[in-house]
Amino acid sequence: MKTLLKNVTVIPMTKKEYFFQGDILIDDKKIAYVGPSYQGDADITKDCSSFIALPSFVNAHTHLAMTLMRNYKDSQENLQAWLAEIFPIEDKLNEDDIYYGSLNGLAEMIKSGTTTFADMYFQQWKTIEAVKKAGVRGCISVTFFGDEAETDRRINYNYKRIVEEKNGDDLIICHSAPHAIYTCTKETYQKVAKFSKDNGLYINTHLSETQKEVDDCIKQTGLRPAEYLDSIGVFDTPTYVAHGVFFSDEELKILKRKNVSVVHNPSSNCKLASGICPISHYKKMGINVALGTDGASSNNNLSMIKEMRLAAMLSTVSTMKPASITPYEILEMATINGAKALGLADKIGTLEVGKDADIVLINKNIAEMTPLNNIFSALVFSMPDRAVDSVYCQGKQLLEDGKLLTIDEEDVIKKINKQWEDILRR
Amino acid sequence: MKTLLKNVTVIPMTKKEYFFQGDILIDDKKIAYVGPSYQGDADITKDCSSFIALPSFVNAHTHLAMTLMRNYKDSQENLQAWLAEIFPIEDKLNEDDIYYGSLNGLAEMIKSGTTTFADMYFQQWKTIEAVKKAGVRGCISVTFFGDEAETDRRINYNYKRIVEEKNGDDLIICHSAPHAIYTCTKETYQKVAKFSKDNGLYINTHLSETQKEVDDCIKQTGLRPAEYLDSIGVFDTPTYVAHGVFFSDEELKILKRKNVSVVHNPSSNCKLASGICPISHYKKMGINVALGTDGASSNNNLSMIKEMRLAAMLSTVSTMKPASITPYEILEMATINGAKALGLADKIGTLEVGKDADIVLINKNIAEMTPLNNIFSALVFSMPDRAVDSVYCQGKQLLEDGKLLTIDEEDVIKKINKQWEDILRR
Numbered sequence: 076m077k078t079l080l081k082n083v084t085v086i087p088m089t090k091k092e093y094f095f096q097g098d099i100l101i102d103d104k105k106i107a108y109v110g111p112s113y114q115g116d117a118d119i120t121k122d123c124s125s126f127i128a129l130p131s132f133v134n135a136h137t138h139l140a141m142t143l144m145r146n147y148k149d150s151q152e153n154l155q156a157w158l159a160e161i162f163p164i165e166d167k168l169n170e171d172d173i174y175y176g177s178l179n180g181l182a183e184m185i186k187s188g189t190t191t192f193a194d195m196y197f198q199q200w201k202t203i204e205a206v207k208k209a210g211v212r213g214c215i216s217v218t219f220f221g222d223e224a225e226t227d228r229r230i231n232y233n234y235k236r237i238v239e240e241k242n243g244d245d246l247i248i249c250h251s252a253p254h255a256i257y258t259c260t261k262e263t264y265q266k267v268a269k270f271s272k273d274n275g276l277y278i279n280t281h282l283s284e285t286q287k288e289v290d291d292c293i294k295q296t297g298l299r300p301a302e303y304l305d306s307i308g309v310f311d312t313p314t315y316v317a318h319g320v321f322f323s324d325e326e327l328k329i330l331k332r333k334n335v336s337v338v339h340n341p342s343s344n345c346k347l348a349s350g351i352c353p354i355s356h357y358k359k360m361g362i363n364v365a366l367g368t369d370g371a372s373s374n375n376n377l378s379m380i381k382e383m384r385l386a387a388m389l390s391t392v393s394t395m396k397p398a399s400i401t402p403y404e405i406l407e408m409a410t411i412n413g414a415k416a417l418g419l420a421d422k423i424g425t426l427e428v429g430k431d432a433d434i435v436l437i438n439k440n441i442a443e444m445t446p447l448n449n450i451f452s453a454l455v456f457s458m459p460d461r462a463v464d465s466v467y468c469q470g471k472q473l474l475e476d477g478k479l480l481t482i483d484e485e486d487v488i489k490k491i492n493k494q495w496e497d498i499l500r501r
Numbered sequence: 502m503k504t505l506l507k508n509v510t511v512i513p514m515t516k517k518e519y520f521f522q523g524d525i526l527i528d529d530k531k532i533a534y535v536g537p538s539y540q541g542d543a544d545i546t547k548d549c550s551s552f553i554a555l556p557s558f559v560n561a562h563t564h565l566a567m568t569l570m571r572n573y574k575d576s577q578e579n580l581q582a583w584l585a586e587i588f589p590i591e592d593k594l595n596e597d598d599i600y601y602g603s604l605n606g607l608a609e610m611i612k613s614g615t616t617t618f619a620d621m622y623f624q625q626w627k628t629i630e631a632v633k634k635a636g637v638r639g640c641i642s643v644t645f646f647g648d649e650a651e652t653d654r655r656i657n658y659n660y661k662r663i664v665e666e667k668n669g670d671d672l673i674i675c676h677s678a679p680h681a682i683y684t685c686t687k688e689t690y691q692k693v694a695k696f697s698k699d700n701g702l703y704i705n706t707h708l709s710e711t712q713k714e715v716d717d718c719i720k721q722t723g724l725r726p727a728e729y730l731d732s733i734g735v736f737d738t739p740t741y742v743a744h745g746v747f748f749s750d751e752e753l754k755i756l757k758r759k760n761v762s763v764v765h766n767p768s769s770n771c772k773l774a775s776g777i778c779p780i781s782h783y784k785k786m787g788i789n790v791a792l793g794t795d796g797a798s799s800n801n802n803l804s805m806i807k808e809m810r811l812a813a814m815l816s817t818v819s820t821m822k823p824a825s826i827t828p829y830e831i832l833e834m835a836t837i838n839g840a841k842a843l844g845l846a847d848k849i850g851t852l853e854v855g856k857d858a859d860i861v862l863i864n865k866n867i868a869e870m871t872p873l874n875n876i877f878s879a880l881v882f883s884m885p886d887r888a889v890d891s892v893y894c895q896g897k898q899l900l901e902d903g904k905l906l907t908i909d910e911e912d913v914i915k916k917i918n919k920q921w922e923d924i925l926r927r
Contacts, residue, residue, distance in 0.1 A: 144874075348817050350821075442608035
């Protein structure tokens, strides 16, 4: 099946601040052509003269099923106080909760242009079921908490369940996620690192999210968080770390040397009063900075559009330099840098022939984006969520005219409200 | 004509964190009933069980026609460098530019739930024409720049044109706007203050937007900006000031005593690297803090929804206290506090019998707002622009199912693009 996106404003994200008017041919799962007017045949030709085509967004850090706890006790004093509210709820979650919580989050992500996400959560065989239904791409981590015995249990049971549910589907990518240095022992990190290396899994972990975490780590190990994980060999397996608000230059040098990506989560870092991550400095130090929403319960949604705008605003006001990060660099964070962080840069993150057709079409003919002027500023600062018209993942269309094609939103809303009422009663 | 909004989740904004399920009756221009199930008759009954009703938003500081310069040279070093790019463009604007620039901004504002705004700009008889077409409520300022002679010219010509165009329409409210202390002389401020007092006009001015403005003011007058305006008698006329990022406690005491409102513009203050306004401190000092988008060229849009979210995020991360401003207080800033700032609290800003029917209906049955849990958090942190379903101003419906009823958006987009091309050629 060949679909021709005709006369579209293409931002391929392949070179700095580059865009052009042209055509994109989707052939089955792949991008078969990107360039000026395409002369060959196609099964479907779509007039895209109102649209901007971008690689669809990569949400490089979230906890998908946490849409269940959206706006639940969300104005706590800090991360620790908030986790104290959340952990008891999480202990009660069953497989149906995870399924509908995930599906709700996927609805939200597709509507705002995201087709790839990195998830860290529980009972994720149910998340995989939802991901398959939605038709997106998920980096699903086996999540680790606690000590070695618990780690063994999760390797033997959770990893097995996830691989079974993946069942060879190349849109499901297995990663492993030791939760954080304050919830996992040194032995857990080391065991997970070895297990991950042996099985070719990327490591996804929270790191340096709060000043308290840094202070506690120094007190307990004599090292700062990234120094500590490096000292115990974790970074010898490909790793991406979420938050990373407080890295020292010494830590950044380690991350650079070990090719560790940092996933910036601006909404969550604001909402939980963690701090502002100095991304322009990290970029100067050569770090690959990606972007993520974190879970919907500390955000309180999963829109990369909102996340891009906030990332740009915070960088400017915290450095007092409007050019500290350009809008184009923000778009990179939300696309190709995310793909790099998750080890998927050969498949997604740019619009190039041979890559998977993961594409978002954005309607530029709306009051909010008129006049367009600087197209990159328009996408980062002006774009409302409603501008997202169509979304493709691996060539399959998931959104058309802002309407979901693979998820019955009304039904999911009913189900999740029912599950949530039930959780509160348990 | 009586319209009954049936079975709606009402947030009247009359008392702290209060909401209920009930009915609202719109009778012609006014709210005739707000409460539990209404028993009388109505011409139209609308099932609102999916909706939250709020007083529609008050954008207490903008430069409406600046939608023309949206995303135009918008990553300058600071306010001064940006103004140096903008002023030459403004010199070229004609009446058609102002009309279509305004209409485009009004389309955007209505779509995001705003029906009242405070405008400071030029040739605003054309803005008034657009406001009348759109059907919203505009506080339109006679804008002053420069010395006394220029002030006289603007009083004699611009004010007259604005009053003529208003032509008795009570949705058009005339204010007066000396631009800033760095563009207007002392004599201009004093003349404008007297003229405003004599004619019952509120004063709208930029104040304490950047550290440079504060430093220059101290150098030139020995006083900080609010002390200076107070010393020359400006605050004896009702005044609201935009930005107000750097007020000292002494200045805040003056503002409190003189009942001067501060309009917070978080996007613009970030984008232009002005700084973060400490609104939680201002509120503790008893200041009425309202919210505004500033012009679309330093934002880069006019959505109070985006502005509320950013205001909340910045307050938390800059104070490191998630409870520094509650979501409910953010909603107050966007509704009743704006009404107070503009002298309209007897007419709008809450949902109460006898007030004008300025109402926004927000669709809560969408993935992004499910589960709802804390309704105030949901509105401030989760709500996408697309959640706005219907908007009424003085009883007239301006938006239905997200579609504009009084503005032909497609036509405006064509016209503004044409005007803008023309401006760049002039």
